[in-house]
Amino acid sequence: MRNSASLTRRSALSLAATAGFLAAAGPPVAASAAGRPVSMPATVDSALSGLRSIAPGAGIKRVYKDVFTALSFLDMLLVTDPAGVPKLITATAGDTNQFQVCDAATGKQEFVANTPAGEKISSRLLWDPAKGAIYAGCGGELLRWTFAGRKLVSLGQVAPKATFVSGLALGPAGKIWGGSYPNGITWTWDPGARRFTSFTAFDEVTDYVRAIGIWKGTVFAGTGSRNPHIVSFAQATPQKRTVIPLPSAGRTGFVHRIIVRGDKLFVFAEDTDNETRCFVYDPVTRRWGTEQRSASYAFAEGTGTTTWRIAKSSLVLTDTATMKDQVLCPVDMGLTRSVLVLGDRIMVAGNHAGKPVTAAYSVKSAKETRRVSPKVSRGSFAIQSLIGSDHGLLYFGGYQGKGLASLDPGTDTRWQSPGTEGISQIEHLMQYDRNRLYAGSYGSAKLYSFDRRQINEGDAAFDHITTLRDPYMQSRPFAWTAAAGKVLAGTVPEYGLRGGALVIIDPVKNELETVLNKFIPEQSIVGLTGYGDIAYGTTSGRGGYGVDDHPGDACVFAYNARTGRTVWTSYIKGHRDLYSPILIAGVLYVATINGLLALEPAKGKLQETLAVRNRTARPGYQSARALRIPGTSKIVHSSGDIVLLIDVKERTRSVLGKTGFGTQIGVMSGGRLFISYQNNHLAELHLGPAPQ
Template sequence: MAVGTVHARYGPVEDLGEVVTSVIIHNAVFGTNDQKENELYFVTNGYPAVFYALNLATMQVVDRHELPGLDAVWAMAVGSDKQVYFHGTQDCILYRYSPNQRQVRPLGKNPTGDAWVWDLKASQDGYIYGATWPNAKVFAYDVQRGRFEDFGRMADQPYARSICVTEERLYVGIGMSACLYSVHRNNRSKQEIAIPHRGQDGYVVSNIYVYQQNIFVQMNRSLYFVIDSVSGRILQSFPAEHSISPPSPDQPDLVYFKHGTLLYVYDLSRHDIRSLSSDVRLPKAPLVGAFWIRPPQTLSATCSARSEWVLFGLTQNGEWFIYDPLSSMCEVAQVNVHPRGLVIQALESGANGYLYLGGYHGGLSIYAPSAEKVVGRVPTFPQTEGIGRLDEHMYMGTYRNANIYRLDPSKGLGKDNPAWMFAVGARQDRPFAFASGDGKVFIGTVPEYGLLGGALTVYDPDADRRTTYPDIIKDQSIISLVYRQGKVYGATSIYGGLGSLPRADAAKVFIWDASTETLLAETVPDLPDIDMPPKAIGELRFGPDGKLWGATYRTIFVMDPKTL
């Protein structure tokens, strides 16, 4: 084992521009200005993020503000004063947008000390409530007095992921061991509400709605449970992506939601669910906002509205749809905003010399260094955590659910290129590490939220066969892999999915036999010149000297693979 200081000289940094671009939206809210014009408000991801106001009669953008210091906004609400409130994930600041003055103004730092706010909700009596990470706190902002109030920690967990407010109570969704609390707004007394998966690691309450006496509780942004707020009885469950609609103004017992590309309706009086016509096909992306609006002026002749109210929905990728319940007609279009440059999350070179890049929160691009230009983009591709290569094919591992895609560079980008191959399973979430050899692809993953224990997956594309080996290094994630002469060398992190607490003290380097698919060795690198054991070893590579080189916390080390 050797550790040393590396002295290197590099040329000047060259800015290649915004290589990975996409329209990514996490939330949207509906409001009305003093001219009684209906507007939609949302923020697109990027550096910086951008706030938009969209006129819902004309479907045109009427205002736009760049937000220096913010790259994403999950939390938005329209207050009782008709102002738009939002909070990002980096600066602790609550912002307010005036639809009449067309101005964004910072209101000050929230009192919790948590920079990341997941959710905001407004009460009818002039308060804005926020839910935070990583200390699971709730705060309130008094719209009239301009004062903050810290409600403190809701649980000894990291995520207060969702919040809902009624006249008397707050409902707060917790993770990563799911629970739901009802908090009295005045005396702050708190009681827990029984929910499915209560206390189970890896589960979080990601959305809460209260309609009539029904509490809609979403688990892990996928499955809703409907709970009677009086009896506590579970009335129904259904899969839905993120948001659901408020009750219809024309039919107040009906709530609409999207799953896949289909639209469904939930009957609050009978607690049954029915799908709407299969002719109604919606965008695949998750729904980030659904509202009832008057039919816009711009509806096409084929979607002429017969209803007084139509359902408007906006997806994560900026597609909008309008559905008319009476005619069952639906129109789908893209909101007119510019894609933003995103942080590069994954980068790998291909056999053709191109660079393949995945963006944070989404987007995939192919960059040709020789031509100094982007030669391909998939703006709606999921967030790529890692990229690998086997022969001429590129493999992308995406968040969530550790989905694996394969891209054929000889074909044009399209619907099935990259093609989905499989999901790793075994409660894995983020495929960070790739290596290839012996005609196989080796994939290292980080588990789901709240869990420890990554996995090594071996995929044989010729046989279309895969095997996943969970937790081969106890309670550690696999974040780097490299193949050499029939063996796979891997490195780990003591950290698991977000919200989990490490049990191991130090990251490890291990050797996996590719032919027998067994673990040969594991060790904690002896790094005498650093003052703590490595918590994560971020990269392994073989050098021209045949030695195994690694990197951890500003330290580069080298190991002899023969004596590992």
């Protein structure tokens, strides 16, 4: 491994289906001069497609449940229950076991629950000691759990259009302040009146408020993803606002967290080098102080001007008046999350070697006195990416999960990579040869190769090729292919930006060769396939989160990977996202959310629209996917829960499944079809109709 740093940031994708099923290294490099763009009308004939409907498939052959499980924590929080006993509260990534309570001293699990709305916890945890309550954001709602009631309940929608809640802070009289997405809305929850109040947006470019800190009646809100800054206002007059610029702020990024201790604000935000730093702000003098380069989010509640926190991998007592640290002892944890002071005893919670841990430290003896591994239940993750292989295994990544997983559908044998190699959520992957796979990880667009012959060697099986965030500002690798002896990847940019990259890798040296940044201006590259020297690609007008979609048409392009020149670029009128290019019998097919488009591969001229549905939706990253059944003229198409089999030679279509299916498809060389099902499971589908 060359680099093991990881970053996980993710908000949910959505597809609004409006109609039902009808009858389915180095500096940035400029892109090569493209062939002359052509715009083609995407017409639909009166019969929609001219495809003959035949008997549906026999349905599901077998379901493999919960194929990607892991312990991946969004947050940990140490608190004391009403009896004064320390407890560990965890927010676990995934779709199951999302909220858990353990005894911090013994590690015994005392409570576990899924979120009531079926959404995922999105915020850090907030503790109200006066009410014995824990609060968390979940989708666009606020959740609460109390030691008295021991039930995770939703308090309701925080703001009318909110889909993501973050930045929780406790104000006077138990009022909760928070931030949300979209439109960068701040809001409050009054537990006495049981009422939410939301306030107007800060400005036109702020989509997120991810951080909230409260100091002596003043609220400080951190924004993103464009022009990140702080907005302050008195709690009594939230519409009267003051903008506080960040020191060395990047053009895009976030204020991730604001921690208030004494008369100092510890502000975690991204700088001009796209690195998250801790900046210290003095609200009395209204000046920025010394940057804390090795600070952690883990702070205990302060007493006066002193607070215990984790800095430089040590437990330190900080005097916020002088900003001097008194080091107690080292803390042997890979990632610290929470600090709790219990007299002479300091408790710290975090992760070590991919597992949760709590440890106790004595102030008197200045050393660790106890360490416990809490009994936390693993979470089950939605399938984010999936491929089949020619050696009989399925490979996949999990939404909010870390690393690579595989399944042998013949024996149900499962494997997951260790949690230390640095791979976060895998957006897409491909098999390059019999033993090598390539995978793209969100965020920062980290590209890896994996050698399955070294599967038992842990990190040694993975080679980190490159990270595309700096200087290319790319985030999500959604496309892979091989052409002209090269490996190519296509990406979606970072938050607040538009314009993906086409990445060229030398598979012999396993090194980055070229990055064609913003290859198709304003568009993300979400589909690739290679035939000989030519790589065909498709784009989407959806950029990084927090930026408006590109209003123009999406395109299909042909790129010669041997000569490094673009052959042609064809913009398809009326389509803002296109997926999964496939070449069959001299025709290039690409997927839409409504079916397939047929293009002439030499110049990209649109020949035919094979529309099997009639819907409109915001452009996405993987709102549709199509794969060829090897050796046939049949294409599996999945979008909006429905899976179809389209035979482009015989001009037929059949329904393989109608409910609960995703767009993550894997096809084996022998023709077996696997697809994500009900988010967390894999289903094998029959391709033919049920026997009569």
